[in-house]
Amino acid sequence: MNLKNDLLLRAARGEEVERAPVWTMRQAGRILKEYREVRAKAGSFINLAKSPEMAAEVTIQPVDILGVDAAIIFSDILVVPEAMDLPYEMVEKKGPYFPKTVKSKADIDALNVNDIEDRLSYVIEAIKLTKEGLGGRVPLIGFAGAPFTIFCYMIEGNGSKTFSKAKKMLYTQPELSHALLQKITDVTITYLKAQINAGANLIQVFDSWAGILSPAQYSEFATPYIGQICEAIQQVPITVFAKGAYFAREEIGKLDCQVVGLDWNMDIAESRLLIPNKTLQGNLDPCVLYAEKPEIKKNVEAMLRAFGKQKYIANLGHGVYPDTEPDKVKYFIDLVKSS
Numbered sequence: 506m507n508l509k510n511d512l513l514l515r516a517a518r519g520e521e522v523e524r525a526p527v528w529t530m531r532q533a534g535r536i537l538k539e540y541r542e543v544r545a546k547a548g549s550f551i552n553l554a555k556s557p558e559m560a561a562e563v564t565i566q567p568v569d570i571l572g573v574d575a576a577i578i579f580s581d582i583l584v585v586p587e588a589m590d591l592p593y594e595m596v597e598k599k600g601p602y603f604p605k606t607v608k609s610k611a612d613i614d615a616l617n618v619n620d621i622e623d624r625l626s627y628v629i630e631a632i633k634l635t636k637e638g639l640g641g642r643v644p645l646i647g648f649a650g651a652p653f654t655i656f657c658y659m660i661e662g663n664g665s666k667t668f669s670k671a672k673k674m675l676y677t678q679p680e681l682s683h684a685l686l687q688k689i690t691d692v693t694i695t696y697l698k699a700q701i702n703a704g705a706n707l708i709q710v711f712d713s714w715a716g717i718l719s720p721a722q723y724s725e726f727a728t729p730y731i732g733q734i735c736e737a738i739q740q741v742p743i744t745v746f747a748k749g750a751y752f753a754r755e756e757i758g759k760l761d762c763q764v765v766g767l768d769w770n771m772d773i774a775e776s777r778l779l780i781p782n783k784t785l786q787g788n789l790d791p792c793v794l795y796a797e798k799p800e801i802k803k804n805v806e807a808m809l810r811a812f813g814k815q816k817y818i819a820n821l822g823h824g825v826y827p828d829t830e831p832d833k834v835k836y837f838i839d840l841v842k843s844s
Contacts, residue, residue, distance in 0.1 A: 543563050588692065636704040710744070712748065767785055
């Protein structure tokens with residue numbers, strides 16, 4: 506099916522565009538009352554993510570309501586460890602919790618790496634339903650967590666400011682760490698290929714906890730595994746977003762990906778120098794959207810001037826915060842679209 510709006514894909518491939526495409530991370534979520542209504546019907550976040558019909562509905566909502574140039578499938582990065590036999594719970598106001606964690610070689614050996622497509626068939630079905638519902642209006646983004654970020658949750662068992670248990674394993678049991686990271690990488694590649702086969706037009710890899718590592722550790726335990734994913738995914742463009750890893754921009758820029766996502770701490774001009782040949786994505790501070798519209802306009806215009814129109818995808822530097830007013834998000838999107 507030919508896309509009516511293929512701006513995102515052209516920008517990702519470095520082709521000429523009339524204007525920068527725009528979408529926002531976490532656009533399908535709590536900022537929209539329409540999402541909250543579906544979430545209430547589902548009963549829980551996990552039920553919503555595991556219902557293909559509901560997941561497709563909330564994936565399409567921001568396209569209809571906010572006017573974004575792309576949809577991103579509603580799911581969670583933690584479906585991967587769950588498929589590997591490490592189930593999680595989503596605790597209200599606290600986030601994810603894993604009753605069982607990885608502590609030893611025996612735990613790693615016991616992880617499942619088979620029938621991944623079957624175990625994650627609800628995401629694949631949601632992608633197919635979303636593609637039907639979109640009817641070619643905009644591209645659909647598929648995604649997964651980067652191996653190191655998934656590793657953090659599998660070791661730690663929940664969110665953390667420091668992920669000190671996960672980092673301890675890197676220092677004290679590096680061989681074991683590499684074995685787990687490789688398993689996660691293999692499963693992630695299988696999962697992403699299934700997303701592409703179901704219709705995902707672009708893939709984003711989220712390394713949410715990249716910034717807790719030292720540059721040396723990132724080079725050893727993160728970049729090589731993201732690199733394997735990039736090399737395995739050749740059918741569609743791929744975006745790597747490593748939050749907080751400002752020190753690894755040049756290294757990430759050398760991977761076989763088409764787009765590098767920037768957070769708001771990463772200087773735009775410096776990033777262009779470090780990553781000259783790829784499309785950049787980002788990087789408005791989500792907190793700008795709490796401001797009044799003149800202040801939002803000033804910040805968005807400054808960002809657009811700094812990035813330029815070509816080889817650029819407009820986005821926030823992280824996910825939109827849940828208490829952001831939807832009309833401020835729409836204002837941001839409209840500003841980019843009118844630039």
